Amino acid sequence: MSIDIPETNFPRVVIVGGGFGGIQLAKNLKNKEVQVLMIDKHNYHTFQPLLYQVATGGLEPDSIAFPLRKVFKHQKNFVFRVANVEKVHPTEKYLETSIGEIPYDYLVIATGSTTNFFGNTEIESNSMPMKSIPEALNLRSLILQSFEEALLRDSINEQEALMNFVIVGGGPTGVETAGALAELKSHVLPNDYPDLDLRRMQINLVESAPRLLSSMSPQASKQAESFLKEMGVNVRTNDLVVSYNGTTVELKSGRKLETTNLIWSAGVKGSVIEGINPEVLVRGNRIKTDSYNRVSGYENIFAIGDVAAMITEETPNGHPGVAQVAIQQGKLLSKNIINLINNRELKAFSYLDLGSMATVGRNKAVVDLPFIRFQGIFAWFVWMFLHLLFLVGFRNKLVVLVNWIWNYFSYDRGTRLIIRPYRKNKDVMDEERNLVHAKL
Ligand SMILES: Cc1cc2nc3c(=O)[nH]c(=O)nc-3n(C[C@H](O)[C@H](O)[C@H](O)COP(=O)(O)OP(=O)(O)OC[C@H]3O[C@@H](n4cnc5c(N)ncnc54)[C@H](O)[C@@H]3O)c2cc1C
Structure with missing residues (x-):
């Protein structure tokens, strides 16, 4: 059964995941002629780089989490639902979720990754x-x-x-x-x-x-x-x-x-949604995409961030699982979705490596x-x-x-x-x- 979502005359872009990639993409679609529907199993965004400080008593959890509804409170074309996305039906273009069925015109999988125990x-x-x-x-x-x-x-x-x-x-x-x-x-x-x-x-x-x-x-x-x-x-x-x-x-x-x-x-592995062709899953359980973040074999399904493996000549293993990749892919995909809707040429992704860091104490x-x-x-x-x-x-x-x-x-x-x-x-x-x- 479909859930109640506000009616729209614009194409509906469904983003699964309010992590670094999902948030950036949704923000960049502000004031564009699309309806942005974000689904996340939590009602908050987690700033994962500081999780270890919560675990070791340095910070309270509410200082590294932020309510997703509040991020977008001034964005008129934005709708949010808390739900676990269980399956995608690519031919019929809808998602099966814990709160019902959700139809989409464009689907972006930004579900990040989960801990990998390598089968042990x-x-x-x-x-x-x-x-x-x-x-x-x-x-x-x-x-x-x-x-x-x-x-x-x-x-x-x-x-x-x-x-x-x-x-x-x-x-x-x-x-x-x-x-x-x-x-x-x-x-x-x-x-x-x-x-x-x-x-x-x-x-x-x-x-x-x-x-x-x-x-x-x-x-x-x-x-x-x-x-x-x-x-x-x-x-x-x-x-x-x-x-x-x-x-x-x-x-x-x-x-x-x-x-x-x-x-x-x-280690981590991609949090893949059931229903995606298993043949497009590569090492680390990540979804193979082209250089526009489009999932191989699908016209209107995209994957960004940790769950995506953009396999090209320059990146045979995909990009590293870091926040900047998700953010930059989200930013470019917002432009490419609008280009796609308007039958304009798409721009290929190129990662700008800003560097990396770690603190010891x-x-x-x-x-x-x-x-x-x-x-x-x-x-x-x-x-x-x-x-x-x-x-x-x-x-x-x-x-x-x-x-x-x-x-x-x-x-x-x-x-x-x-x-x-x-x-x-x-x-x-x-x-x-x-x-x-x-x-x-
Ligand atoms: C402990 C730790 C420390 C890190 N430190 C750094 C660092 O210092 N620098 C750095 O650049 N990167 C760091 N990273 C990596 C960085 O956090 C990730 O690369 C980044 O979060 C990826 O963004 P994303 O948007 O792809 O996914 P995420 O930020 O993981 O977001 C995914 C979202 O999808 C939702 N979701 C998943 N599955 C479903 C589903 N089926 N239905 C509904 N919702 C779903 C989740 O609830 C989550 O909100 C760290 C990661 C961890 C775990």
């Missing part, structure tokens, strides 16, 4: 991913609960397992999380838990490649590793987690680590810009400035800035709250997820 169900059910706000809050609760639990154990081995953190994946997320945990260990936890011997707290960062931050320059990798080591993190490159049963991590090198806290940031960051590379305190200020710039919403920018200034001078992290205790059981999480859906 044991790791999936025992580890902590960090791809959404609920997951970051689960991790925050688990970290704090582990220390509360450690206080109650007499056995040194059990205490150590509770205070041992293993982070898998040495990309920006893994590096930033390891650095934030090391700062908690040095500045915050000793005050909160004077009864625990925090010298026994371990932070291990495991990376299968020979170096951390492999998408950045060797100089940045080397400096990030040296910052982390200085902060007491055990960096284990050239190694791989092969199994984790909830208490023991086995590495390919044969080493075993006892821990109740495994954080998985080792206070005064410690690494920045690779196209024309210059630098590390240390200046890099840390640049990192903060750019994150504030791209954060959605003036209130959020202000709250985050005030928090950072407070944390810097007080050496504190204010949000060490177990609001929603984490129950370490995949079935419980699935049950909770289903309840949310049932309510919708």
Whole structure:
């Protein structure tokens, strides 16, 4: 059954996903002769680059989330619905969603990506991913609960397992999380838990490649590793987690680590909607598109951002899964959709790489810009400035800035709250997820 959507004489562009790509596209379609209908399973946009700060008690979740309706409150041609998109019917041109059927003239899939456990169900059910706000809050609760639990154990081995953190994946997320945990260990936890011997707290960062931050320059990798080591993190490159049963991590090198806290940031895969021809899915479960972001084999279906793999001679593996790709593709696609409607020529996408960066801790960051590379305190200020710039919403920018200034001078992290205790059981999480859906 079709849902109630305002009538329109203009073509309807349905955008699935209010992430970086979806928002940019919808904004650029303002005042154009189309109806923009955005669907997202959440009513808010998540600023994923700062999820790790929520997980480690540095920021509250509402400072990195922004209501999607508020982003577009002055855009007359914009309609929003909260729904989970379940299937696309390309021939009949409609979407099957949790709230009913939604017809489209043009469909843009901007659904981003989800955690990739590479088929290892044991790791999936025992580890902590960090791809959404609920997951970051689960991790925050688990970290704090582990220390509360450690206080109650007499056995040194059990205490150590509770205070041992293993982070898998040495990309920006893994590096930033390891650095934030090391700062908690040095500045915050000793005050909160004077009864625990925090010298026994371990932070291990495991990376299968020979170096951390492999998408950045060797100089940045080397400096990030040296910052982390200085902060007491055990960096284990050239190694791989092969199994984790909830208490023991086995590495390919044969080493075993006892821990109740495994954080998985080792990979993502595209969040593809059912109904898209499986033959157009490429490595990383991404949807193959042409250089106009048009999904191979379809006239009026497009994919942008993390879920898209624009395979061309210059980009045989598609573009990197970063916010700038999604933003730039969203911007150009808004023009191309209008060109298509008016039978004008389409413009091919060309990615302008603005550089990449990662922060390790206070005064410690690494920045690779196209024309210059630098590390240390200046890099840390640049990192903060750019994150504030791209954060959605003036209130959020202000709250985050005030928090950072407070944390810097007080050496504190204010949000060490177990609001929603984490129950370490995949079935419980699935049950909770289903309840949310049932309510919708
Ligand atoms: C922890 C972390 C740190 C990161 N740090 C950085 C960084 O420092 N710099 C950087 O450039 N990039 C970073 N990234 C990557 C960056 O966040 C992504 O590249 C970017 O978000 C991709 O934008 P997108 O629009 O493709 O998808 P997203 O921003 O992921 O948005 C997808 C949207 O689609 C919605 N959705 C998905 N499936 C459905 C469905 N079936 N029905 C309805 N709605 C759906 C989701 O709710 C979401 O709102 C980081 C990612 C993570 C997870």
